[in-house]
Amino acid sequence: MKLWKMNGAGNAFAIFDARSTPFSPSVEQIRQIAADLKADQIIALERDATKDVFMRIWNADGGQVSACGNASRCVGHLILGETGKDRITIQTEADMLKAFRAEGSLITVDMGSPLMGWADIPLAEKMDVRGVDLKIGPIDKPILALPAVVSMGNPHAVFFVEDVNAYDIPKIGPLVENHPLFPQGTNVGFAQVIDKQTIRLRVWERGAGLTKACGTGACAALVCAARAKLTGRKARVIMDGGDLHIEWRESDDHVYLTGPVELEFETDV
The missing domain is CATH 3.10.310.10 (Diaminopimelate Epimerase; Chain A, domain 1)
Incomplete structure (x- = not known):
C-alpha cells in the first residue's frame, strides 16, 4: 500500500x-x-x-x-x-x-455551500447562528463571547478578535470544542479581520488541536465575516502555516478554497 x-x-x-x-x-x-x-x-x-x-x-x-x-x-x-x-x-x-x-x-x-441552519451545524438548541449564546470567562465580563457558527461539512465556531495572539488557544479551544452547545463538538476559529480582503486566522481543530492551517476553518471564517459585513466575499486568510484564498461566490453559493500543497515523501507500507 x-x-x-x-x-x-x-x-x-x-x-x-x-x-x-x-x-x-x-x-x-x-x-x-x-x-x-x-x-x-x-x-x-x-x-x-x-x-x-x-x-x-x-x-x-x-x-x-x-x-x-x-x-x-x-x-x-x-x-x-x-x-x-x-x-x-x-x-x-x-x-x-x-x-x-x-x-x-x-x-x-x-467546497459546496455553507450550511447555516442551527440544526445543520448542529447545535443542541435553536439559536441565531450569527452569534450564539456562548461566553468564555466571567459572566459579567467574558474574554470571548457570541461566536458565529457555520458548517462546512463539519461544525465551526468563529470568534472575531482584535489580536489572535492575545488568547491562550490551547486552553480556550477545548472548552469550546466540547461545550454542550455542540453535540458533535466543533472546530474553533480565532479570526482577526485586518481589512476587507484579509483575515488572520488561528484554528483549534476538533480532534487535532491547534493546527498550522485549517481549510474548512478558513472557509468558515470568510463566510461568517462576509455575513457580518466585516469583509467581502473573497479574502486572503493568513494562517500559521501559510496563506489560503477563499471565495464565496454569489453565482452558485459555493465556497472555493485555494492554496498550496506539498508532498513531503511517499513510500510503500
Missing part, C-alpha cells in the same frame, strides 16, 4: 492508498500513525463507483470526520496528476467535492 505524507499550508496528512488494499485501522492505530508521522489527519483513498475517488478522514485523536478542506486539496493534487484530468471529483461522507488546478501550482477545491 502506498503512503503519501503531505501538507496543505502546513496542515499535515498521512494519506494511504486503500483502493486495492483495505485499510481499517483501530482508534489506537490512528493515534499511533498520527503521532509517528506528525499528522493532523489520516486519510484513506478508496474506490468510488461514480467519482474519481472516495476520501475517508480520521482526526489525530482517532475519531472519523466528514470533511477536511486542505486534505481535499492534497488528494486533488494526487488524483489530478494520476488521471491527467483538468478536474476531478472527490466523494466524502459530507459531500461531493470538485478539485482543479489554479495559478502558481495551487490547488482549488469547490
Whole structure:
C-alpha cells in the first residue's frame, strides 16, 4: 500500500492508498500513525463507483470526520496528476467535492455551500447562528463571547478578535470544542479581520488541536465575516502555516478554497 505524507499550508496528512488494499485501522492505530508521522489527519483513498475517488478522514485523536478542506486539496493534487484530468471529483461522507488546478501550482477545491441552519451545524438548541449564546470567562465580563457558527461539512465556531495572539488557544479551544452547545463538538476559529480582503486566522481543530492551517476553518471564517459585513466575499486568510484564498461566490453559493500543497515523501507500507 502506498503512503503519501503531505501538507496543505502546513496542515499535515498521512494519506494511504486503500483502493486495492483495505485499510481499517483501530482508534489506537490512528493515534499511533498520527503521532509517528506528525499528522493532523489520516486519510484513506478508496474506490468510488461514480467519482474519481472516495476520501475517508480520521482526526489525530482517532475519531472519523466528514470533511477536511486542505486534505481535499492534497488528494486533488494526487488524483489530478494520476488521471491527467483538468478536474476531478472527490466523494466524502459530507459531500461531493470538485478539485482543479489554479495559478502558481495551487490547488482549488469547490467546497459546496455553507450550511447555516442551527440544526445543520448542529447545535443542541435553536439559536441565531450569527452569534450564539456562548461566553468564555466571567459572566459579567467574558474574554470571548457570541461566536458565529457555520458548517462546512463539519461544525465551526468563529470568534472575531482584535489580536489572535492575545488568547491562550490551547486552553480556550477545548472548552469550546466540547461545550454542550455542540453535540458533535466543533472546530474553533480565532479570526482577526485586518481589512476587507484579509483575515488572520488561528484554528483549534476538533480532534487535532491547534493546527498550522485549517481549510474548512478558513472557509468558515470568510463566510461568517462576509455575513457580518466585516469583509467581502473573497479574502486572503493568513494562517500559521501559510496563506489560503477563499471565495464565496454569489453565482452558485459555493465556497472555493485555494492554496498550496506539498508532498513531503511517499513510500510503500
